Amino acid sequence: MLAYIIRRILLMIPTLLGIMVINFVVIQAAPGGPVEQMIAQIRGRAVEATARFSGQAGETAQQGGQRPAGQAGGTTAEKYRGARGLDPEFIKQIEKQFGFDKPMHERFVLMMGNYLRFDFGTSYFRDQSVVRLVIEKMPVSISLGLWTTLLVYMVSIPLGVAKAVRDGSRFDVMTSGAIIVGYAIPGFLFAVLLIVLFAGGRYLDWFPLRGLWSDQWSGASWGQRLSSLAFYADYFWHMVLPVTAMVVGGFATLTMLTKNSFLEEINKQYVMTARAKGLSENRVLYAHVFRNAMLIVIAGFPGAFISVLFTGSLLIEIIFSLDGLGLLGFEAAINRDYPVMFASLYFFTLLGLLMGLVGDLMYVVIDPRIDFASRRV
Numbered sequence: 001m002l003a004y005i006i007r008r009i010l011l012m013i014p015t016l017l018g019i020m021v022i023n024f025v026v027i028q029a030a031p032g033g034p035v036e037q038m039i040a041q042i043r044g045r046a047v048e049a050t051a052r053f054s055g056q057a058g059e060t061a062q063q064g065g066q067r068p069a070g071q072a073g074g075t076t077a078e079k080y081r082g083a084r085g086l087d088p089e090f091i092k093q094i095e096k097q098f099g100f101d102k103p104m105h106e107r108f109v110l111m112m113g114n115y116l117r118f119d120f121g122t123s124y125f126r127d128q129s130v131v132r133l134v135i136e137k138m139p140v141s142i143s144l145g146l147w148t149t150l151l152v153y154m155v156s157i158p159l160g161v162a163k164a165v166r167d168g169s170r171f172d173v174m175t176s177g178a179i180i181v182g183y184a185i186p187g188f189l190f191a192v193l194l195i196v197l198f199a200g201g202r203y204l205d206w207f208p209l210r211g212l213w214s215d216q217w218s219g220a221s222w223g224q225r226l227s228s229l230a231f232y233a234d235y236f237w238h239m240v241l242p243v244t245a246m247v248v249g250g251f252a253t254l255t256m257l258t259k260n261s262f263l264e265e266i267n268k269q270y271v272m273t274a275r276a277k278g279l280s281e282n283r284v285l286y287a288h289v290f291r292n293a294m295l296i297v298i299a300g301f302p303g304a305f306i307s308v309l310f311t312g313s314l315l316i317e318i319i320f321s322l323d324g325l326g327l328l329g330f331e332a333a334i335n336r337d338y339p340v341m342f343a344s345l346y347f348f349t350l351l352g353l354l355m356g357l358v359g360d361l362m363y364v365v366i367d368p369r370i371d372f373a374s375r376r377v
Contacts, residue, residue, distance in 0.1 A: 001364070005357065012353045017112075019349050020342070024108050027341065034098045034124050034336045035091070098124060098338075111342060120343035125335050130343040133328060140212055140324030144313045147239060148246040149305045156251045157297065160258025165285070167263060183252035188315035191245035195319070199241060207241050210321035214238075242320045246313065254297065254304075261293040295366055302355040302362065306348075 095101045102110070114121065120130040163172050196202050199209045208214070213234050217225055225231040265271065266289060274284045314326035325344070332340035 005361075008357050008360070012350070012357075015353060016346070016349055020112065020346060021108070023345055024111075024342065025104075027338070028104055030336075032336055033100075034338060035094050035100055037125070037336050038094050038098075039091075115343070115346050120347075121339040123332075123340050124337050126337070126340075130339050133340065134325065134344070134347070137323060137325045137328045140317065140322045141313060141326065143212060143235075143239060144242060144246060144316065144322070144324065145305055147243045148250060149301070151243065151247045152250045152254055152304075153301065155247065156254035157258050157294070159251075160255045161262055161285070161290075163255070163259040164262030164266065167259075179252045179255055182248045185249065187245050187249035188319060190248050191242065191316055191319045194241045194245055208238050212238055212322060242313075242316050242322065245316055245319075258293070258297055261296060262289060265289045265293045291367060295363060298362065298366055300359060302358045306352050306355045 092101065099107055099110075111121075122129050123133060126133060159175060163175055166172050195209065198204050198206045213225075213231065217231055217234060220231075271284060271289060274288050275281075279287075313322075313324060314330055316322070317324045317327045328340065329344055331337070332344070
């Protein structure tokens, strides 16, 4: 088992490197990089200052018998959309500020070297370290991901088992209809419906519309929060609607997977043998069938948590005004905030690869008969 774990960890290195290389090249090729974003800000917010700077540069150039800097024959300003008329030296300063004065391969090697030392840099447009930004947003994403995943499993496994035992019955047909409806309605659309019904949209005003907790807890320390029962009540009160919206759209697939796994095991020979020996139905189901049927379901828990944590909550965060990692990543992509984008990609990819290994180890925990030591990959 130890040899298998070592092989998997070593395999993560080229996988992580390949993912980073592909995304780095694709993002670098996309228009509207950080230099262009800064130029757009200068054009939009400091027109007078830019005009004054260009005028002074033009007077200096004319006094020296040269053309104004903005009209120089260089191509630095022509590389970026909207840079025409700006001093090329000023553009070079912006490039140096963002590290674009180096070739792309040098920037990639330097970035990966910093990541190996867990130095993720500083956001271009927020003036905060990336680590601090991620830590600030983490409570929202962990809250949504953890409670959604737990509730999805708590609903889906018992419901899937019940559907498998009652396959073809009226209960199975009715619950299948509910599952189809839940699967068909997008989570963000259901979130809007919950707001209209229960958050003061039109009918009832039972739940808050925004935030992870009330304003009275915003200035409190974590020690004060965690030592107060009122804080826990307030926290879960805020979590009801967003978590419900995510659970409704997420339990359908797992329920059907549980049902199909149970049906496959129930029809096997060892189940018929157990029943022939006189074992009760509950003992057959939960002492023999459950461990084999739940192998793929429970072992997938780490991956499901990571998936919900980092990919499934963007629209929910926007609708309920929750400032989490999904919204942070979206804003970083829009603003071309490369340190946030690549650091998040590196961290989440590494975490996803580790959770894949944890998922494999869960198979051994659930069923010790499984031995990965004989596998070559």
